[in-house]
Amino acid sequence: MDNDCAESQAAMSEAEPIIRMRGVHKRFGPLTVLNGLDLDFRPHETTVLLGPSGTGKSVTLKHIVGLLQPDAGEVYFHDQRVDQLKERELVPLRKRIGFLFQMGAMFDSMTVGENVEFPLVEHTNLNRRQRADKVDRLLKMVGLGKTQDKMPNDMSGGQRKRAALARAIALEPEVMLYDEPTTGLDPIRSDVINELILALTKQLGMTSIVVTHDMNSANKIADRMVLLYDGQVAADSDPCTFRNSKSELVQRFIRGQADQQDIELIRMGFEEGQAPNIESAGEAINTPAPRRRKTDRDEPSASPQTQAPPPPVADLQAEPTGPDPTELDSEDTDDDTPSVFHED
Numbered sequence: 001m002d003n004d005c006a007e008s009q010a011a012m013s014e015a016e017p018i019i020r021m022r023g024v025h026k027r028f029g030p031l032t033v034l035n036g037l038d039l040d041f042r043p044h045e046t047t048v049l050l051g052p053s054g055t056g057k058s059v060t061l062k063h064i065v066g067l068l069q070p071d072a073g074e075v076y077f078h079d080q081r082v083d084q085l086k087e088r089e090l091v092p093l094r095k096r097i098g099f100l101f102q103m104g105a106m107f108d109s110m111t112v113g114e115n116v117e118f119p120l121v122e123h124t125n126l127n128r129r130q131r132a133d134k135v136d137r138l139l140k141m142v143g144l145g146k147t148q149d150k151m152p153n154d155m156s157g158g159q160r161k162r163a164a165l166a167r168a169i170a171l172e173p174e175v176m177l178y179d180e181p182t183t184g185l186d187p188i189r190s191d192v193i194n195e196l197i198l199a200l201t202k203q204l205g206m207t208s209i210v211v212t213h214d215m216n217s218a219n220k221i222a223d224r225m226v227l228l229y230d231g232q233v234a235a236d237s238d239p240c241t242f243r244n245s246k247s248e249l250v251q252r253f254i255r256g257q258a259d260q261q262d263i264e265l266i267r268m269g270f271e272e273g274q275a276p277n278i279e280s281a282g283e284a285i286n287t288p289a290p291r292r293r294k295t296d297r298d299e300p301s302a303s304p305q306t307q308a309p310p311p312p313v314a315d316l317q318a319e320p321t322g323p324d325p326t327e328l329d330s331e332d333t334d335d336d337t338p339s340v341f342h343e344d
């Protein structure tokens with residue numbers, strides 16, 4: 001054992017996995033995305049899924065909630081085989097696994113309050129008053145108190161993501177999946193999201209799986225880092241061991257460094273008097289990622305009808321004990337000094 005990493009290694013869970021992916025294969029036409037993926041997720045742990053664009057990180061998340069089905073292989077949530085469930089049978093599963101989509105996926109025609117209330121209306125027996133209280137509590141938890149009546153389009157990107165997170169945890173899911181939760185946010189707003197993810201995991205005992213390209217975020221929130229490459233797991237360890245890995249692949253990814261093949265591609269583009277082919281560059285580490293057409297069971301558009309069931313967590317019943325986040329959330333600064341989870 002690398003002594004420098006003993007603390008980081010010790011922090012990793014040894015509990016039985018609650019999500020298991022076994023030999024998962026997934027192709028889209030000629031493109032193989034997952035190539036026999038074996039991956040487990042243990043409870044109360046935050047796993048960060050890393051990897052170049054197009055390696056199948058989002059596709060992996062979508063298999064966990066049955067938004068995509070494997071061509072071969074098995075996906076389990078506890079003892080339940082997810083990949084064989086019919087759409088109707090997926091509903092209870094999706095109440096236990098929340099999903100924060102890349103773009104937040106708010107219903108633009110509804111107020112923020114209505115958005116957060118939506119899963120409560122659909123999936124609980126709470127009366128109007130109880131729902132209103134819960135929406136209020138959820139919005140405070142993410143530092144967005146008193147925004148119930150706002151329209152999503154009148155909010156900043158960071159606020160929308162937090163509102164989407166409030167909706168995603170409304171049903172108190174056991175597991176939260178985050179698809180690039182900090183993309184498009186400045187470092188301060190990104191950190192707000194990081195704090196929220198940490199709070200949900202550490203204080204409410206949630207299990208989190210986070211897809212990100214953001215190494216700052218990964219370093220802050222991860223109990224475990226997994227690098228996907230070529231449709232398989234290329235590295236899987238505690239964060240300290242990951243950072244100290246001698247693997248060239250891992251190190252290049254951490255440094256965000258193009259390899260010789262990428263550089264050569266760009267040089268050739270210049271020499272031929274063409275604009276460099278940025279799309280192709282990176283493919284030596286980035287598995288080919290043809291731009292895709294979103295299909296059937298893909299990320300929902302902003303329409304309640306197509307929205308994947310909102311998410312779930314632990315005990316949201318308790319009143320938040322920290323400072324009232326609404327006071328931190330001034331109209332013009334968009335904020336962001338969350339988190340309601342902080343104890344005094």
Ligand SMILES: Nc1ncnc2c1ncn2[C@@H]1O[C@H](COP(=O)(O)OP(=O)(O)OP(=O)(O)O)[C@@H](O)[C@H]1O
Pocket residue numbers: 028031033051052053054055056057058059060211288289290291292293294295298
């Ligand atoms: N529903 C789909 N139909 C066709 N191709 C798809 C579909 N979903 C994903 N793909 C393709 O599968 C590959 C992996 O996609 P995925 O979104 O998982 O990548 P990723 O690793 O999350 O990348 P990024 O970091 O850029 O988000 C891409 O080439 C993508 O175009």
